Amino acid sequence: MPSQSPNLALSAHRIHASVHAQPILRDLSVDFTQGRWTSIVGPNGAGKSSLLKVLSGLWPAHSLQGQVALQGRPLHSWPRRQRAQTLAWLGQGEVVTEDLTVLDVALLGRLPHQSWLAAPNSADHAIVEHCLRQTQAWEWRHRPVAELSGGERQRVLLARAMAVQASVLLMDEPLANLDPPHQTDWMHAVRALVAQGTTVVSVLHELSFALLADEMVVMAAGQVVHHGACHAPETHAALEAVFDHRIRICQVEDLWIALPR
Numbered sequence: 001m002p003s004q005s006p007n008l009a010l011s012a013h014r015i016h017a018s019v020h021a022q023p024i025l026r027d028l029s030v031d032f033t034q035g036r037w038t039s040i041v042g043p044n045g046a047g048k049s050s051l052l053k054v055l056s057g058l059w060p061a062h063s064l065q066g067q068v069a070l071q072g073r074p075l076h077s078w079p080r081r082q083r084a085q086t087l088a089w090l091g092q093g094e095v096v097t098e099d100l101t102v103l104d105v106a107l108l109g110r111l112p113h114q115s116w117l118a119a120p121n122s123a124d125h126a127i128v129e130h131c132l133r134q135t136q137a138w139e140w141r142h143r144p145v146a147e148l149s150g151g152e153r154q155r156v157l158l159a160r161a162m163a164v165q166a167s168v169l170l171m172d173e174p175l176a177n178l179d180p181p182h183q184t185d186w187m188h189a190v191r192a193l194v195a196q197g198t199t200v201v202s203v204l205h206e207l208s209f210a211l212l213a214d215e216m217v218v219m220a221a222g223q224v225v226h227h228g229a230c231h232a233p234e235t236h237a238a239l240e241a242v243f244d245h246r247i248r249i250c251q252v253e254d255l256w257i258a259l260p261r
């Protein structure tokens with residue numbers, strides 16, 4: 001692996017990932033700088049979720065080539081618990097044990113910080129309360145997650161991911177099922193985390209939210225076709241091209257938004 005800049009939170013180098021010998025990611029390299037929010041975008045099947053799985057160490061090792069490094073250290077060499085404290089993950093359509101309450105689920109985010117079989121302490125409870133309040137899920141803390149709507153459940157899972165207080169947070173379609181006010185709340189929560197130095201990487205289909213990030217990774221056919229600043233004209237051109245020019249990127253006041261063409 002080439003020498004790395006000290007402020008790289010996460011990097012993937014020459015990744016080849018496959019399923020049943022079918023290539024999914026092809027010679028892909030990408031770096032994520034500490035304390036930045038990067039959105040990953042691209043058409044359906046481009047390999048965005050696969051890349052996130054590779055970055056989080058969830059891709060099966062037998063069908064993966066290349067190296068992933070977390071804070072400059074190979075991901076596979078991290079002790080499991082330390083890695084779980086440093087790198088948090090919110091997957092797409094995560095399955096939750098239905099009889100757990102909202103509070104139980106959010107407290108799972110504190111597991112990497114607890115000793116074996118120890119109950120959560122008052123600090124764990126305070127962190128979880130803060131995160132559930134941030135996603136406006138605290139009021140339902142005693143309800144079983146089975147009772148919640150898709151968007152409500154997503155807000156609990158977001159709180160769980162934030163409760164890890166990891167320095168790197170990977171999220172796959174975190175806005176799925178969220179209504180516009182809660183999408184906006186999510187964006188403010190991400191901005192607050194990034195202001196504290198957290199590195200956030202999110203796969204997003206909501207392009208106008210993706211354009212609010214610091215950087216954008218544009219993917220197509222298992223490769224990164226562009227990585228640049230969200231405000232850069234080159235990034236907008238890459239984004240329009242990858243969606244066959246069926247969208248256009250426009251400026252409204254100081255924001256960039258994607259409109260259908």
Ligand SMILES: Nc1ncnc2c1ncn2[C@@H]1O[C@H](COP(=O)(O)OP(=O)(O)OP(=O)(O)O)[C@@H](O)[C@H]1O
Pocket residue numbers: 019024042043044045046047048049050051
């Ligand atoms: N377990 C699997 N078995 C077979 N094919 C898979 C598997 N996982 C991913 N793929 C294929 O790999 C490609 C990339 O999938 P991936 O889910 O990473 O894409 P994506 O960019 O996240 O797509 P979407 O926007 O639709 O969520 C797709 O063609 C998909 O069909």
